[in-house]
Amino acid sequence: xxxxxxPTEMTATEGAIVQINCTYQTSGFNGLFWYQQHxxxxxxxxxxxxxxxxxEKGRFSSFLSRSKGYSYLLLKELQMKDSASYLCAVxxxxxxxxxxxxxxxxxxx
Amino acid sequence: GAVVSxxxxxxxxxxxxxxxxxxxxxxxxxxxxxWYRQFPKQSLMLMATSNEGSKAxxxxxxxxxxxLINHASLTLSTLTxxxxxxxxxxxxxxxxRDSRDYYEQYFGPGTRLTVT
Numbered sequence: 248x249x250x251x252x253x254p255t256e257m258t259a260t261e262g263a264i265v266q267i268n269c270t271y272q273t274s275g276f277n278g279l280f281w282y283q284q285h286x287x288x289x290x291x292x293x294x295x296x297x298x299x300x301x302x303e304k305g306r307f308s309s310f311l312s313r314s315k316g317y318s319y320l321l322l323k324e325l326q327m328k329d330s331a332s333y334l335c336a337v338x339x340x341x342x343x344x345x346x347x348x349x350x351x352x353x354x355x356x
Numbered sequence: 357g358a359v360v361s362x363x364x365x366x367x368x369x370x371x372x373x374x375x376x377x378x379x380x381x382x383x384x385x386x387x388x389x390x391w392y393r394q395f396p397k398q399s400l401m402l403m404a405t406s407n408e409g410s411k412a413x414x415x416x417x418x419x420x421x422x423x424l425i426n427h428a429s430l431t432l433s434t435l436t437x438x439x440x441x442x443x444x445x446x447x448x449x450x451x452x453r454d455s456r457d458y459y460e461q462y463f464g465p466g467t468r469l470t471v472t
Contacts, residue, residue, distance in 0.1 A: 346400050
């Protein structure tokens with residue numbers, strides 16, 4: 248079966264760094280996405296990795312290891328507005344997105 | 357960037373009535389659109405994949421006669437919730453994939469449905 252695992256909830260302090268991990272087992276792989284979703288809103292695209300390595304985009308970075316079926320999203324210089332759910336999704340062999348349950352990130356002052 | 361709109365953004369209807377939700381890709385053509393449902397504090401659940409000009413593909417457990425999907429053009433897909441019940445109350449989100457690539461899905465803002 249297909250499976251995406253990520254922690255249910257994480258707490259971090261404003262100004263700090265947090266890493267959200269995602270492990271996956273899917274039938275085929277055509278890339279891994281990270282989305283941010285604020286409560287009551289639709290997901291917004293953060294990053295896409297299809298090759299191994301680190302992709303940096305401002306305060307957010309995403310890492311992929313295909314051999315390990317592993318990715319992480321790294322958020323630096325945390326701000327209160329970063330409080331949201333972070334969704335990991337893998338595009339499978341049919342280009343369908345397989346979704347993780349999401350990680351709720353709570354930022355404390 | 358690619359923009360997807362949904363209408364209405366929220367709707368309240370009485371039990372037994374039907375509700376239609378529209379999903380439009382505003383600045384690109386989408387041969388494939390996806391319909392998701394999200395209950396509070398849960399992740400997205402894919403309901404169906406809609407391909408322009410053909411029948412939608414429904415995920416296991418989703419009643420195709422209850423959730424009617426029409427994708428009549430490259431920029432519009434509709435989801436009709438028929439004979440709605442309170443348990444259908446949820447956040448419905450559509451996404452669209454640009455015909456020119458398989459790389460990303462662009463999400464609409466979602467429609468909050470409340471059935472009383």
